[in-house]
Amino acid sequence: xxFDAQTIKYLVIDILASTIPLATPLILAAVGGVFxxxxxVVNIGIEGMILIGSFTGVLTSYYTRNPWLGFLMAGLSGCxxxxxxxxxxxxxxxxxxxSGVAVNIMATALTGFLLKAIFDRAGQTERVVKLARWxxxxxxxxxxxxxxxxxxxxxVYIAFIVVALAHIVMFKTVLGLRIRACxxxxxxxxxxxxxxxxxxxxxxxxxxxxxxxxxGTLSLGELxxxxxxxxxxxxxxALAAVIFGRWTPxxxxxxxxLFALADAIQLIAQNWGFTLIPQEFMLMFPYVVTMAALAGxxxxxxxxxxxxxxxxxxxV
Amino acid sequence: xxxxxxxxxxxxxxxITKRFPGVxxxxxxxxxxxxxxxxxxxxxxxxxxxxLMKILYGLYxxxxxxxxxxxxxxxxxxxxxxxxLGIGMVHQHFMLIPQFTVAENLVLGAEPTTGGVFLxxxxxxKKVKQVSEHYGLAIDPTARIMDISVGMQQRxxxxxxxxxxxxxxVLDEPTAVLTPQEVAELFxxxxxxxxxxxxxxxxxxxxxxxxxxxxxVTVVRRGRVVGSVQTSxxxxxxxxxxxxxxxxxxxxxxxxxxxxxDVLVLQDVYALDQRRLPAVKGVSLTVRGGEILxxxxxxxxxxxxxxxxxxxxxxxxxxxxxxxxTDITNWDPRRLSxxxxxxxxxxxxxxxxxxxFTVAENxxLQTYYKPPFTRGTSLNWDxxxxxxxxxIEEYDVRTPSEDTRAGSLSGGNQxxxxxxxxxxxxxxxxxxxxxxxxxxxxAIEFVHSRLVKARDExxxxxxxxxxxxxxxxxADRIAVMYEGVIVGIIDRDEATEEQLGLMMAGxxxxxxx
Numbered sequence: 032x033x034f035d036a037q038t039i040k041y042l043v044i045d046i047l048a049s050t051i052p053l054a055t056p057l058i059l060a061a062v063g064g065v066f067x068x069x070x071x072v073v074n075i076g077i078e079g080m081i082l083i084g085s086f087t088g089v090l091t092s093y094y095t096r097n098p099w100l101g102f103l104m105a106g107l108s109g110c111x112x113x114x115x116x117x118x119x120x121x122x123x124x125x126x127x128x129x130s131g132v133a134v135n136i137m138a139t140a141l142t143g144f145l146l147k148a149i150f151d152r153a154g155q156t157e158r159v160v161k162l163a164r165w166x167x168x169x170x171x172x173x174x175x176x177x178x179x180x181x182x183x184x185x186x187v188y189i190a191f192i193v194v195a196l197a198h199i200v201m202f203k204t205v206l207g208l209r210i211r212a213c214x215x216x217x218x219x220x221x222x223x224x225x226x227x228x229x230x231x232x233x234x235x236x237x238x239x240x241x242x243x244x245x246x247g248t249l250s251l252g253e254l255x256x257x258x259x260x261x262x263x264x265x266x267x268x269a270l271a272a273v274i275f276g277r278w279t280p281x282x283x284x285x286x287x288x289l290f291a292l293a294d295a296i297q298l299i300a301q302n303w304g305f306t307l308i309p310q311e312f313m314l315m316f317p318y319v320v321t322m323a324a325l326a327g328x329x330x331x332x333x334x335x336x337x338x339x340x341x342x343x344x345x346x347v
Numbered sequence: 348x349x350x351x352x353x354x355x356x357x358x359x360x361x362x363i364t365k366r367f368p369g370v371x372x373x374x375x376x377x378x379x380x381x382x383x384x385x386x387x388x389x390x391x392x393x394x395x396x397x398x399l400m401k402i403l404y405g406l407y408x409x410x411x412x413x414x415x416x417x418x419x420x421x422x423x424x425x426x427x428x429x430x431x432l433g434i435g436m437v438h439q440h441f442m443l444i445p446q447f448t449v450a451e452n453l454v455l456g457a458e459p460t461t462g463g464v465f466l467x468x469x470x471x472x473k474k475v476k477q478v479s480e481h482y483g484l485a486i487d488p489t490a491r492i493m494d495i496s497v498g499m500q501q502r503x504x505x506x507x508x509x510x511x512x513x514x515x516x517v518l519d520e521p522t523a524v525l526t527p528q529e530v531a532e533l534f535x536x537x538x539x540x541x542x543x544x545x546x547x548x549x550x551x552x553x554x555x556x557x558x559x560x561x562x563x564v565t566v567v568r569r570g571r572v573v574g575s576v577q578t579s580x581x582x583x584x585x586x587x588x589x590x591x592x593x594x595x596x597x598x599x600x601x602x603x604x605x606x607x608x609d610v611l612v613l614q615d616v617y618a619l620d621q622r623r624l625p626a627v628k629g630v631s632l633t634v635r636g637g638e639i640l641x642x643x644x645x646x647x648x649x650x651x652x653x654x655x656x657x658x659x660x661x662x663x664x665x666x667x668x669x670x671x672x673t674d675i676t677n678w679d680p681r682r683l684s685x686x687x688x689x690x691x692x693x694x695x696x697x698x699x700x701x702x703x704f705t706v707a708e709n710x711x712l713q714t715y716y717k718p719p720f721t722r723g724t725s726l727n728w729d730x731x732x733x734x735x736x737x738x739i740e741e742y743d744v745r746t747p748s749e750d751t752r753a754g755s756l757s758g759g760n761q762x763x764x765x766x767x768x769x770x771x772x773x774x775x776x777x778x779x780x781x782x783x784x785x786x787x788x789x790a791i792e793f794v795h796s797r798l799v800k801a802r803d804e805x806x807x808x809x810x811x812x813x814x815x816x817x818x819x820x821x822a823d824r825i826a827v828m829y830e831g832v833i834v835g836i837i838d839r840d841e842a843t844e845e846q847l848g849l850m851m852a853g854x855x856x857x858x859x860x
Contacts, residue, residue: 203465203466204464204465204466205458205460205464205465205466206464207466208447208451208455208458208466209455209456211444211446211447212444212447212455215444215445215446215447216442216443216444216445218440218442219441219442219443219444219452219455220444220455220456221426222404222406222426222436222438222442223426223442223455223456223457223507224425224426224427224430224456224457225455225456336445336446344406344407
């Protein structure tokens with residue numbers, strides 16, 4: 032293989048065009064994570080919510096042949112799962128890490144069980160109707176840019192809209208101010224008349240909804256079926272993106288894109304038969320990038336002060 | 348709101364009772380606040396003042412009792428109810444979000460909007476400016492809370508209440524965190540507000556401040572009201588008596604000292620501070636058994652570093668520390684502790700207690716590994732609890748039980764836990780740094796008497812305090828520290844406040860070296 036200008040151009044376009052869809056579930060889940068964390072609840076359960084979402088999406092599309100309804104149900108199922116986490120961590124003041132891990136274990140077990148019970152298959156479901164690709168009129172005709180984002184699964188575009196909306200909600204609205212207050216100093220918010228529990232419930236369930244959509248993106252946007260364990264750590268990488276993105280929607284988006292870029296490089300290297308580095312090491316690449324990114328900012332980036340701590344009105 | 352005539356009751360709390368597990372925090376408390384008065388709510392730490400006000404503010408629900416605001420029966424279930432009724436509260440721990448700006452903090456919960464959804468920052472800043480000018484409380488609305496002084500933060504808290512139309516303002520221990528200058532400013536602000544018809548509840552345990560600022564005083568002890576009087580008709584001594592239930596001795600009673608052998612000897616000790624700059628610059632002194640040596644000085648003149656060197660928490664860069672003739676320079680804290688050096692640290696939350704441990708666990712922090720607290724490889728909880736109960740009894744620690752979390756005790760009782768633990772370890776040398784900081788009269792008296800008792804038992808006591816009154820009351824000899832150097836050591840009987848003051852300011856003595 033020779034690396035002339037043309038080859039490099041195709042290579043770059045190929046990598047970037049793969050990056051965007053790979054980043055989409057991360058962006059959705061990470062923006063959700065931003066909401067949850069900013070309100071003061073750590074949501075490790077995102078991983079499980081993605082898994083539940085991807086299964087529910089396929090299940091719905093299987094019975095209704097309506098992938099859009101499936102995508103919506105993916106979000107709602109994530110939201111419902113998040114409600115359990117919210118109940119445990121807000122009402123019952125449980126340890127949020129433990130509760131989140133419980134959600135993840137439950138999600139793995141539940142989807143595995145239902146896969147067997149409903150589809151009577153192991154490993155993966157049969158194919159269902161997936162979301163039809165969107166082609167964006169004007170953009171698709173722009174050279175290079177058109178090849179990268181001119182067309183793609185609908186969740187790609189939805190994710191970027193979600194980022195914009197989340198940014199506005201978080202930093203321009205009254206609701207955003209209150210969410211941030213709950214995550215930084217819930218007692219201050221409480222004494223100012225903000226309903227801390229309500230805000231936290233809302234944010235955790237919002238994060239579940241977005242994680243569910245991330246799951247739907249995997250199973251109905253990219254593929255057209257559910258595979259056991261198909262979330263494959265994306266929830267955890269999304270949490271890393273929350274931190275690396277300094278708890279802002281836009282930052283989380285860029286972090287997701289960076290991690291997805293690493294993934295894309297690894298994939299493309301395989302596709303193009305790049306063998307200089309053994310494939311096993313290339314597979315590690317996205318995770319190494321994630322770790323390096325986090326290691327680089329640890330200590331310099333501080334999250335919401337009250338995140339992870341249940342809020343209890345002070346005693347005696 | 349605000350129609351009530353000056354001098355008429357704006358707030359009546361009747362028969363308020365509140366029980367927490369193991370503690371009756373309020374026991375049938377009656378409290379009446381008149382329009383346009385500054386009413387002090389006086390009591391020791393843990394007497395139930397804050398609980399009463401938290402009930403008023405809807406943070407707690409009372410188990411019994413009624414509240415009337417402006418003559419109407421009301422029910423206050425949450426802070427929002429209180430705010431609606433014109434009740435504002437400035438908490439002891441500020442309810443401010445450090446990362447937010449002054450204006451963001453002020454409007455939180457009642458934000459001006461455009462279209463009902465979007466935060467209107469311009470309107471918020473304008474509103475803050477208006478109110479701050481109206482009440483003469485200058486503040487920069489765009490500054491972040493984390494960047495402004497504690498006094499300014501308090502001002503923000505007061506503005507927050509006023510901005511919400513508070514007619515009744517509750518200030519919970521507002522002076523605890525302020526410098527004397529800031530206290531004076533606060534009092535000016537309070538008088539201003541009174542002139543504008545606001546009614547103020549001033550929660551405090553500081554007698555001097557209460558008599559200076561208040562019109563009336565209600566005294567609370569152990570959850571009950573023990574008296575309600577016009578400030579002008581009472582005295583500090585009478586109030587102190589009401590507060591602790593017996594006449595307090597503001598002077599420490601102690602006989603002449605009976606010094607024995609040298610216990611602690613420092614020889615030309617040098618040490619660096621956190622920034623690795625010289626902090627202790629050649630200190631030599633001796634503390635004998637049976638005497639209290641007080642180190643006076645303005646904060647930041649090397650006293651903390653010196654204490655840390657003696658207690659093994661900081662390395663001496665040169666010089667020697669001797670304990671009864673043994674060289675203990677740069678020993679680690681456990682070895683020192685085994686040798687009979689006990690330490691009542693200045694920062695009890697960082698160095699004195701593990702707040703999340705129970706009282707019993709805290710009481711054996713240095714001795715848990717020895718019998719009888721350890722049997723073989725496991726802890727002997729019966730022995731630990733038994734010893735803890737004994738200390739709780741002997742040192743009068745007010746705690747529901749030995750299994751209570753240390754962090755949930757009041758400051759005075761936390762300090763008693765430390766004093767109990769340290770002094771019951773049969774010490775040779777007691778190093779007490781700021782042992783009464785933030786404590787109320789009863790607890791101060793208690794700590795002082797224990798230190799004197801240790802002295803009378805022949806122990807050497809090194810007392811470091813920023814309060815000259817405390818040094819004068821307790822010490823037998825006084826060393827003054829200035830810029831890392833002992834500028835002079837004088838006998839208590841020969842010392843005057845003026846002379847010590849001059850030495851502390853570096854104007855007398857040997858000067859730097």
